[in-house]
Amino acid sequence: MxxxxxxxxxxxxxxxxxxxxxxxxxxxxxxxxxxxxxxxxxxxxxxxxxxxxxxxxxxxxxxxxxxxxxxxxxxxxxxxxxxxxxxxxxxxxxxxxxxxxxxxxxxxxxxxxxxxxxxxxxxxxxxxxxxxxxxxxxxxxxxxxxxxxxxxxxxxxxxxxxxxxxxxLGGRADVQERGLTEEEIRFYVAEHQDLRSEEKQLIEGVFDFGDRIVRQVMVPRPEMHTLPRHLSLSQAVERALRAGFEHYPVTGEGPDDIVGQVSTHDLLRAMVEGDGPDTVEGLLQPVRFVPETKPALDLLKEMKRDRFRLAVVVDEYGGVAGLVTLDDLLDEIVGEMAGGLPGGRQVTASEWVLEGDTSIEDANERLDLDIPASPHYETVAGFVLYNLGRLPEPGEGFEHRGWYLSVERREGLRIAAVRVRKLAGALPAPGGPAAGSGTGGAGEGPVPGGGGEAGRGSGGAGDGGPGAGGPFDLRTTGPAAPGPAER
Known part of the structure; x- marks a missing residue:
């Protein structure tokens, strides 16, 4: 041994x-x-x-x-x-x-x-x-x-x-290491146990944001808040404070004649100092115009580089399609801020009310409506119009793959809210709208919105009650904090 x-x-x-x-x-x-x-x-x-x-x-x-x-x-x-x-x-x-x-x-x-x-x-x-x-x-x-x-x-x-x-053997000796694809990163993020849900949502938001264009994140023209150029300073301050936004497009001869922009800060300062101009025109600042097909990520880079916070969106015919702010872009990444959200509320265990401008992507993700993508519509309201083929009255609707969609409320010619009811089958899985997911409480009113985004709830259009939370904050109680004022 x-x-x-x-x-x-x-x-x-x-x-x-x-x-x-x-x-x-x-x-x-x-x-x-x-x-x-x-x-x-x-x-x-x-x-x-x-x-x-x-x-x-x-x-x-x-x-x-x-x-x-x-x-x-x-x-x-x-x-x-x-x-x-x-x-x-x-x-x-x-x-x-x-x-x-x-x-x-x-x-x-x-x-x-x-x-x-x-x-x-x-x-x-x-x-x-x-x-x-x-x-x-x-x-x-x-x-x-x-x-x-x-x-x-x-x-x-x-x-x-x-x-x-x-x-x-027919191979290449100089093959470089292949980087991770977006799908692989999404899979790793979803499976990673150490990441909190908020962190996962943020990473997903970054990837989703890269695929969006300005038209998908803007406030549509009918929901914009503007100030006429010849409006007196006192009236402008009153309107600005009532709407609660930071920047406003200024119009000239008509609603599509955007001649500049003005901030609530400048309006208040001019009124307090007392030696400023008598009308909004004297406080005009240049405004940036961008096409509605511009990638949202490119616009965010421009806003950061050129230090501006509001842009007017124009369509292919040169008409005003809407406006977009820095907060709108950031909300797409980090999630909507409290008080400035398009959303909805849960009515019963199988029934929800959604805002008309809710995107098809968000509606499918949260409620599993299975609405097919189409160039004919981008929102729930657009889907209703496309299927009915006319401007419907409140209460009119149709069936779609186990759901019944009907007009809940109209504002003029615009469908402001859509009621969605499950006819048969399983309810949305826990963690979706039925489980009350979101980051804030939905307020009162038919379609709760927020006080921070013009035309995206009570703060913009003056209808409904205050709301907070994610794109679908379906909790029916709880006060909401005022949203970020931008326009």
Whole structure:
């Protein structure tokens, strides 16, 4: 037994070397780039080395593979040569022929060494490395980098040989690592247990925002609040304070003749100082015009770069289609702010009232209405008009895939609210509108809206009660905070 102890010690050392390389490989691969970058910026030497390894993974992976292969081969060879002999001698005492005993001994020793190497030299080290990849990566980065420099000639030969084989098989040697797709990131976000629901909603909002155009986030023309240019200062202040917004488009000869904009702040300051102009015209500021098909993300970048908060939206014929503010764009990402929301309320366990300008996307997401996408409509009100083919009176409606949609309320020629009733089948799943999801309480009135967005609830159109919450805040009680004044 004493004569094989050195060999056993040598094999144990080789298994530990294998474990070091296996753990190092997983640690560097699994380490978070952002954390390593942060530590490198703070001056951590190990983090800087780890950054270089992560920037050139093929180099350090080749070094790792060389180390693992050599350690495993040497361990198996040493065991087969040294440990097989005493095992074969023991087997011969059991009556096995010398040739058979030797073959069985080599097989047994190889199986045992492979098992020990897999458990102690591969699986266990990798499992431990995954528990704290950044910490281990910082410790092993410099030794691995040093070994990579020593093995550079050999790894370069391996890389060239590999490229030749890949090309011979019809592949490409310069294939770059494929980044994550949007769908993959959405999946990881949905499955990540450490992210709060608000964080997941924010990430989803960023992706959804990138697909939207200005027409989908603007306040439509009939719901805009404007101030005539010849309106007296006192009247303008009265209107501005009553509506509760920060900026207003200013009209000239007609509602589509937008000549500029004015802020409530400027109106109040001019009135308090007393030496300002007598009408709104004297406080005019330039206004930005944007096409309704402009990507919302591009407009957000322009607002940030040029430092403006309101833009008038024009259609393809040059007419005013609506307006959009910085708050409108941000709300699409972070969720609607309290008091400035289009929404609805739950009437019964199977019945809801939605605002007419609720988007088809939001309606389908929250109530599972299964309304098909179409270029003929973008909102619930548009879907009602498209199906009925005329301007309906309150109470008129139609059936759609297990739901009954009817006009709840009209404001002039506009459908302001739509009643949605489930006819059969399961109710919306918990966490949807029926569960009262949202971030605020819906107020009184047929279609609760908010005091912060013009034309998107009571604050804009003056109808309904105050409301708060997400795009579908269907709770029926609770006061609402005033929304952000913008227009």
């Amino acid at each position: 004493a004569e094989i102890l050195p060999e056993l010690l040598w094999i144990a050392i080789l298994v530990l070397v294998n474990a070091f390389f296996a753990a190092s490989e997983i640690a560097v691969i699994a380490a978070r780039d952002a954390r390593i970058h942060q530590l490198a910026e703070e001056g951590h030497r190990g983090a800087r080395v780890a950054q270089r390894l992560m920037a050139d993974p093929s180099r350090f992976l080749a070094t790792i593979q060389v180390g693992i292969t050599l350690a495993g081969f040497l361990a198996s060879a040493s065991a087969a040569v040294t440990l097989a002999q005493p095992v074969a001698a023991w087997l011969r005492t059991l009556g096995l022929a010398p040739g058979v005993a030797t073959s069985v001994a080599v097989t047994l020793v190889t199986v045992v060494i492979s098992y020990v190497t897999l458990v102690l030299g591969e699986l266990a080290p990798k499992r431990l490395a995954l528990q704290n990849p950044e910490g281990l990566a910082l410790r092993v980065a410099r030794p691995i980098a040093m070994l990579a420099r020593l093995a550079a000639p050999f790894t370069a030969l391996l890389a060239r040989s590999t490229n030749l084989v890949v090309r011979a």
